[in-house]
Amino acid sequence: MRRKLAAGNWKMNGLRANLGEIEALIAAHPAPECEVLICPPYTLVSAAADLVKGRIAIGGQNCHPQISGAYTGGISARMLKDAGASHVILGHSERRADRFESDELVHAKSTTAISEGLIAIICVGETERERDRGATLDVISSQLKGSLPLNASGASLVIAYEPIWAIGSGRTPTLEQIAEVHDFMRAEMVKKFGDDGEEIRLLYGGSVKPSNAADIFTVSNVDGALVGGASLLASDFGAIVAALEAS
Numbered sequence: 001m002r003r004k005l006a007a008g009n010w011k012m013n014g015l016r017a018n019l020g021e022i023e024a025l026i027a028a029h030p031a032p033e034c035e036v037l038i039c040p041p042y043t044l045v046s047a048a049a050d051l052v053k054g055r056i057a058i059g060g061q062n063c064h065p066q067i068s069g070a071y072t073g074g075i076s077a078r079m080l081k082d083a084g085a086s087h088v089i090l091g092h093s094e095r096r097a098d099r100f101e102s103d104e105l106v107h108a109k110s111t112t113a114i115s116e117g118l119i120a121i122i123c124v125g126e127t128e129r130e131r132d133r134g135a136t137l138d139v140i141s142s143q144l145k146g147s148l149p150l151n152a153s154g155a156s157l158v159i160a161y162e163p164i165w166a167i168g169s170g171r172t173p174t175l176e177q178i179a180e181v182h183d184f185m186r187a188e189m190v191k192k193f194g195d196d197g198e199e200i201r202l203l204y205g206g207s208v209k210p211s212n213a214a215d216i217f218t219v220s221n222v223d224g225a226l227v228g229g230a231s232l233l234a235s236d237f238g239a240i241v242a243a244l245e246a247s
């Protein structure tokens with residue numbers, strides 16, 4: 001049975017003063033039925049982990065493929081784990097685009113992250129042009145093939161489907177379009193990992209808000225959400241957590 005996951009990606013937002021939002025979220029949802037995860041910027045991971053004391057999960061937004069070494073500015077999976085993180089987002093489209101992060105690099109990072117005991121959340125998704133020319137499933141298939149780690153299990157891997165055109169835009173695919181991709185990803189997971197593929201959680205991400213979350217959570221093979229903007233305020237993210245719990 002897959003435990004649902006509400007994951008918040010703060011991206012490059014958040015100062016120490018914003019840790020109060022995490023406190024408010026926990027106060028409003030002290031014993032959530034679903035797993036709740038906040039991925040703040042690196043600078044807040046340790047403080048957030050100390051604050052939550054295991055009541056919700058804390059994650060990173062990226063890590064280096066190596067464990068340590070002469071990589072100025074790099075943050076390793078081992079460092080994230082040491083700081084109290086349990087998850088790490090990898091291959092977000094904002095990194096694939098801005099940092100030219102390839103499937104091969106996401107594969108290396110996710111393999112290391114899982115070896116270090118983190119849960120890897122691998123992001124995939126098509127551009128609007130790719131959707132318009134009917135290439136969505138081909139793009140997802142190729143990203144999955146290139147990015148998946150060597151060593152995944154149902155417990156250590158999460159896939160987030162984030163259509164690039166839906167991120168931060170206020171636009172979302174239709175429920176049928178989300179279902180098509182999620183059903184496809186489930187089949188791909190089972191093809192690659194056998195029965196374990198049934199345990200891998202599949203998140204939808206891209207303009208998830210309190211107003212559309214409940215509908216999105218009705219879609220088959222949607223096991224939760226990866227939320228950007230609406231995860232910054234406890235009131236908004238709490239409403240999404242509540243919608244997931246009710247689904």
Ligand SMILES: O=C[C@H](O)COP(=O)(O)O
Nearest residue numbers: 009167168206207228229
């Ligand atoms: O990682 C989160 C996604 O990029 C979604 O961001 P958004 O909810 O602001 O559209």
